[in-house]
Amino acid sequence: MRSIYKVPMTALFAGLLSLPAQAADQLSGQISFSSRPAVVAVLYVPGAGAHNETPVVDQVDKQFAESLVVVSPGQAVEFKNSDAVDHNIFANDIRKNARFDVGLMPPGGEQSIPADWDENTLVRVGCKIHPKMRMYIASLEARFHKVIEFDSRTREYPLTLTGVPSDADTLVVRIPKYDVVELDLRKGSQWTVALTKKGQPRGEITLARAAP
Incomplete structure (x- = not known):
């Protein structure tokens, strides 16, 4: 019969506490x-x-709630529309290979966009309906x-x-x-x-x- 060795919880916690913290x-x-x-x-x-959580960018009062979010290359950004009006989020930066258009996003809408463009770049995001809206996505490690x-x-x-x-x-x-x-x-x-x-x-x- 195979025996199972159980590590005492006190020993386990002691081992975790002994791990060096990053200075x-x-x-x-x-x-x-x-x-x-x-x-x-x-x-x-x-x-x-370790950008584990998906950044969320909301839209309220015809403005982006975030001026800039940081994502790892390829990570997604979640856009939400908490406004009472439609929005049309897009980016068009050919030099950075960043082009997307989510189309019409009604109130309460959500859309996930992967940051699949060039690494180490800032990409401007706007709204086709409200040209004064702008924010940036930084794709970097x-x-x-x-x-x-x-x-x-x-x-x-x-x-x-x-x-x-x-x-x-x-x-x-x-x-x-x-x-x-x-x-x-x-x-x-x-x-x-x-x-x-x-x-x-x-x-x-x-x-x-x-x-x-």
């Missing part, structure tokens, strides 16, 4: 713009991430990410990043229509980098690693 840092600083601010930014540490929304009336924004992996080499800053910024986290503990659009300065980001 994390906190970075703080500021994002500033020299003129009208951008709409949104995503800051992230490249690497295999990220160990850590943070989305920052901006206000058109404010040029300076305090910034705190909690949970940045201590062994991270790079922090990437992506802002729609801006040049991509990469901060080398291996060099020093303070960074100041210009934000540019087509090579022209539009602001800067400053960060410092918090003291332990």
